Amino acid sequence: MSAEPRTGPAAPRTPVPETTARLRPLRAEAPVEPPTSENLGAGRPFVSFAEPELFLPASSEPYGGDTVRSVGRRGRVAAAAACFVLGLGLIGGAVTGSWLTGDGADEPGSxxxxxxxxxxxxxxxxxxxxxxxxxxxxxxxxxxxxxxxxxxxxxxxxxxxxxxxxxxxxxxxxxxxxxxxxxxxxxxxxxxxxxxxxxxxxxxxxxxxxxxxxxxxxxxxxxxxxxxxxxxxxxxxxxxxxxxxxxxxxxxxxxxxxxxxxxxxxxxxxxxxxxxxxxxxxxxxxxxxxxxxxxxxxxxxxxxxxxxxxxxxxxxxxxxxx
Known part of the structure; x- marks a missing residue:
């Protein structure tokens, strides 16, 4: 840390309390990256709130045309709702886990x-x-x-x-x-x-x-x-x-x-x-x-x-x- 240039007589030194030797501070930890499919690892996809892709049967014979379209719409709504609930559960679980493990930025044990x-x-x-x-x-x-x-x-x-x-x-x-x-x-x-x-x-x-x-x-x-x-x-x-x-x-x-x-x-x-x-x-x-x-x-x-x-x-x- 460079000293500021002096423009006048040096000020009298103030006694400094006894301390351990001061060395260069440790480098701060790298910021935590947001979760992605790469950093979460294989088999642990990142769950988002986007509408999920639905996979309907290739043939509509068991249902009939109108039935297939109806089931598709209902399926999309139901799946989206389920994903929304799941997402809320994951967020709640993460917050609860933070409380239990003390992951607050400045809490003891964090x-x-x-x-x-x-x-x-x-x-x-x-x-x-x-x-x-x-x-x-x-x-x-x-x-x-x-x-x-x-x-x-x-x-x-x-x-x-x-x-x-x-x-x-x-x-x-x-x-x-x-x-x-x-x-x-x-x-x-x-x-x-x-x-x-x-x-x-x-x-x-x-x-x-x-x-x-x-x-x-x-x-x-x-x-x-x-x-x-x-x-x-x-x-x-x-x-x-x-x-x-x-x-x-x-x-x-x-x-x-x-x-x-x-x-x-x-x-x-x-x-x-x-x-x-x-x-x-x-x-x-x-x-x-x-x-x-x-x-x-x-x-x-x-x-x-x-x-x-x-x-x-x-x-x-x-x-x-x-």
């Missing part, structure tokens, strides 16, 4: 909102995606409240070194457009948690397929598919490496091209020999080290609240002015 969500990584301030402080009312063990404070924000990046090889392979079908990460500590500064937003290159169908695969194959519970933490020097997370990972969660969204994840561990650099997925660590009666230390609640609670905030951001970005 194609427009899905595309808009994919652009938010470079157009929304960091503080909206990863707030400096996150309140977790009832997010701790036994329903205890939690407060997380952000200690580091990673530069937006690709996914080359952000995931273990097998997790990177599992996520490959949806691609990696950009990865945003931030690391938080709890109020006692004894736990650290990295939360990430992976913006993919996929459409809704691919995201739904990936979510189904994670669920059916249990990919979100495998210790060889844990996300990696983001450790920053001179912070409480300075010693938060791969060996310190204690609990994690991965959530594949289907109404946005985004994967939300979180991984937690001890701030003192303690290693965890048996990490446990957050879904298991937060269960009542769990006795593993991650469960007893509350690491599952840290990962799940923070991921949930970042995801909720992201969904609110999508709604705000797609709202039409009143």
């Amino acid at each position: 194609r427009g909102a899905f595309a808009a969500a994919g652009d938010l990584w470079h157009s929304v301030p960091v503080d909206r995606l990863f707030p400096p402080t996150v309140q977790g009312d009832g997010a701790g063990p036994g329903g205890a409240d939690r407060t997380w404070t952000r200690v580091a924000v990673a530069p937006d990046s690709d996914c080359k070194d952000a995931f273990d090889p097998l997790l990177r392979k599992a996520l490959a079908p949806v691609g990696c457009l950009r990865l945003l990460r931030a690391t938080y500590t709890d109020a006692t500064r004894s736990h650290v948690t990295t939360v990430g937003l992976l913006f993919t290159k996929a459409d809704a169908v691919a995201m739904t397929s990936l979510k189904s695969r994670f669920k059916t194959e249990g990919l979100d519970r495998r210790t060889d598919l844990m996300p990696r933490p983001y450790a920053a020097k001179d912070t409480a997370a300075a010693d938060f490496g791969d060996a310190q990972r204690g609990s994690w969660t991965v959530s594949v969204l289907t109404d946005a091209p985004v994967v939300v994840y979180a991984v937690s561990g001890f701030a003192d650099g303690r290693t965890v020999s048996a990490p446990q997925p957050a879904a298991d660590a937060i269960r009542s009666g769990a006795t593993t080290t991650p469960a007893q230390a509350g690491l599952g609640h840290e990962a799940q609670g923070l991921a949930d609240r970042v995801e909720r905030g992201f969904r609110k951001t999508i709604v705000s970005a797609t709202e039409k002015p009143s």
Whole structure:
């Protein structure tokens, strides 16, 4: 975007809020073509309201001349009426389907909102995606409240070194457009948690397929598919490496091209020999080290609240002015 020519002294710069790097916006989706016999595919002709062509018997012997003309007229009227009713039914069905699937241009879950969500990584301030402080009312063990404070924000990046090889392979079908990460500590500064937003290159169908695969194959519970933490020097997370990972969660969204994840561990650099997925660590009666230390609640609670905030951001970005 070219700058306008200056005609006077340069105006003082206004401070710009912290944002993720701004790259060239993604190219908008091509407009949807109107239905034709070619794009609907063989066996699915496009239904219009034109008067249908009638095929009468080649011989009029069974009826007689006048009868044939009468039947032809009545047939044309009846067929036209039936086509009209069928057309109304198709339109009504299409409208109902739009209501059920949320295909409104700016409704949450619509194609427009899905595309808009994919652009938010470079157009929304960091503080909206990863707030400096996150309140977790009832997010701790036994329903205890939690407060997380952000200690580091990673530069937006690709996914080359952000995931273990097998997790990177599992996520490959949806691609990696950009990865945003931030690391938080709890109020006692004894736990650290990295939360990430992976913006993919996929459409809704691919995201739904990936979510189904994670669920059916249990990919979100495998210790060889844990996300990696983001450790920053001179912070409480300075010693938060791969060996310190204690609990994690991965959530594949289907109404946005985004994967939300979180991984937690001890701030003192303690290693965890048996990490446990957050879904298991937060269960009542769990006795593993991650469960007893509350690491599952840290990962799940923070991921949930970042995801909720992201969904609110999508709604705000797609709202039409009143």
